[in-house]
Amino acid sequence: RTYTVGDTIGWAIPTDYTELYHNCTDNKNFLVGDILVFKFMTGEHDVAKVTEAAYNACSSANTILTRSTGLARITLNSIGDHHFICSFADHCAEGQKLSVEVRNGPRTAPVPGTSHNTTGTPPPPPSSASSLVTTISLVFMSIGIQIASGGRHFT
DSSP states (O other): OEEETTTTTOSSOOSSOTTHHHHTTTTOOEETTOEEEEOOOBTTBOEEEEOHHHHHHTOOTTOSEEEOSSSEEEEOOSSEEEEEEOOSTTTTTTTOEEEEEEEOSOOOOOOTTOOOOOOOOOOOOOOHHHHHHHHHHHHHHHHHHHHHTTTOOOO
């Protein structure tokens, strides 16, 4: 899936809501391979991937990755927490920072009533192993019913 950071606002200093980027990750299930799109004006902002300590301190001293051209696309390529800040002046201190937790596993359905800008392909169909488990469970239930009924057949 592809997520546009900040939805329609994009990657900018939050004007009246400093928890904007924290709350925009609520009810989203980030998985390895997902892409974050940071929309911003080149020369006015950037996006820097940083450590948790640098994120908390709003420090861009030792960035892991920096994109300075607007419409930056960053692929989430590992599980764990990923932290992003704008390294311009006091932008991070003013709330232009984002932290996402990336998992490795099946995608869950979005929570009803929430909206987010995503595109992507549907999840793969269930594996044949899950079909086999269902079939075996039904066989054991049938055997249990036969034993409980004393082996009598129902018509």
